[in-house]
Amino acid sequence: MSKDLTTEAALRPVNHLAIIMDGNGRWATNRGWPRLVGHRRGAERVREIVKASPDLGIKWLTLYAFSTENWKRSTEEVLGLMAIFARYIEREADRLAAAGVRMRFIGERGRLDPKLQRMMAGIEAKTAGCDRLNLTVAVNYGGRDEILRAARLVAEAAAAGLLDPAHLTEAAFAERLDTGGLPDPDLVIRTSGETRTSNFLPWQAAYAEYEFTATLWPDFTAEELAGIVARFSNRERRFGAAKA
Numbered sequence: 001m002s003k004d005l006t007t008e009a010a011l012r013p014v015n016h017l018a019i020i021m022d023g024n025g026r027w028a029t030n031r032g033w034p035r036l037v038g039h040r041r042g043a044e045r046v047r048e049i050v051k052a053s054p055d056l057g058i059k060w061l062t063l064y065a066f067s068t069e070n071w072k073r074s075t076e077e078v079l080g081l082m083a084i085f086a087r088y089i090e091r092e093a094d095r096l097a098a099a100g101v102r103m104r105f106i107g108e109r110g111r112l113d114p115k116l117q118r119m120m121a122g123i124e125a126k127t128a129g130c131d132r133l134n135l136t137v138a139v140n141y142g143g144r145d146e147i148l149r150a151a152r153l154v155a156e157a158a159a160a161g162l163l164d165p166a167h168l169t170e171a172a173f174a175e176r177l178d179t180g181g182l183p184d185p186d187l188v189i190r191t192s193g194e195t196r197t198s199n200f201l202p203w204q205a206a207y208a209e210y211e212f213t214a215t216l217w218p219d220f221t222a223e224e225l226a227g228i229v230a231r232f233s234n235r236e237r238r239f240g241a242a243k244a
Contacts, residue, residue, distance in 0.1 A: 013057025014229050018185040018208070019049070020064045020200055023192030023216030025077075036080040041218035043088050050101060052222035053133055056229050060134045060183060064200050068108070068142030082116060085139065089119045093126055100132030106178035107141030108149070136182065143202035150176040179204055187232050189225075191217045209235055 021042055028038030046063065053061050066081060096103055105120050112120075120139075153176045157163035163172075174180065185201060185208045193214040197205070211228050213220070 014187045014232055015058070016060035016062070016183045016185045016187075017053065017058050017229075018062040018064070018188045018201055018205065020188070020190040020198060021046070021217040021220075022190055022194055022198075024218060026192065027216040027218045035077055036084075038218055039077075039081055039084055043084050045218050045220055046088070047092070048222055049220070049225060050096075050133065050135060051099070052225060054100075056226060058133065058229075060136070060185075062106075062136040062138065062179075062182075062185060062201070064138045064141065064198070066107075066139045066141070067199060068140055068145050069199070071111075071140075082113060086116050086119055089123050093123045096123070096135070097127050097130060100130045101135050102127045102130040102133070103135045103137065105137050105139055106146075107139045108145060109140065111140055134182070136179070138200070141178070141200075143199045146178050147203060149178075174203065177203060184208065187211065187229070189213065189228060191215050191220050 024038035024042040025035040026038070027041065028035050031037075050061065065085065070081070071078060103123050105124065109117050109120070150173060154163065154165070154168060154173065158165050179201070182204075184204045184206075187210075188197070188201070188205050188208045189211045190197070191213055193212070195212045197210075201208075209232055211231070213224065213228070215224060
């Protein structure tokens with residue numbers, strides 16, 4: 001990694017980075033390979049970005065791995081993706097714990113295979129005491145679904161007399177989201193050239209900076225990440241206030 005880029009990025013570090021990892025299928029198709037080959041390469045890229053993040057000042061890394069809409073893909077691709085998730089957990093658990101990486105998942109788990117759910121809970125427990133990097137992976141996640149589930153929790157609390165809706169605050173609502181306890185992202189990156197947010201962290205990323213890169217996820221390197229983080233350090237973030 002470029003020493004100069006790392007130094008520049010440190011001027012205003014990204015505390016929480018979120019990434020929409022897009023382009024795995026196209027990466028493989030462009031080479032005449034099955035889409036799942038691209039997904040496997042994408043999982044390998046995750047390892048590199050996770051390893052590089054702490055050196056760039058990133059404390060929280062959230063990755064969009066599988067959306068609620070991705071169930072519309074072919075059965076072969078969905079099953080293949082679930083197998084890749086399971087293999088990643090199995091192979092990376094010890095490595096993540098040794099590197100001080102805490103891994104968590106957000107999204108609705110009920111639709112996932114029970115064995116995968118147990119593996120997810122297992123790596124969460126194994127890495128619970130780690131604090132060098134907080135890695136959150138969104139699986140069967142959709143922002144609207146998340147907000148709807150949080151709204152139901154609020155309604156249930158109000159119906160039980162445990163909450164006065166008139167006194168509901170943004171902070172209290174946010175605690176009922178899947179990301180309760182996590183800081184909002186400072187920067188969201190989407191790879192592959194697409195410029196939409198695809199239902200990813202709509203509440204949490206309300207004031208995030210965005211960066212869209214044409215690079216397909218399997219080609220996204222730690223060096224490119226360092227350059228984006230460096231550019232972020234030069235952005236003026238006013239959060240609605242007037243420019244001085």
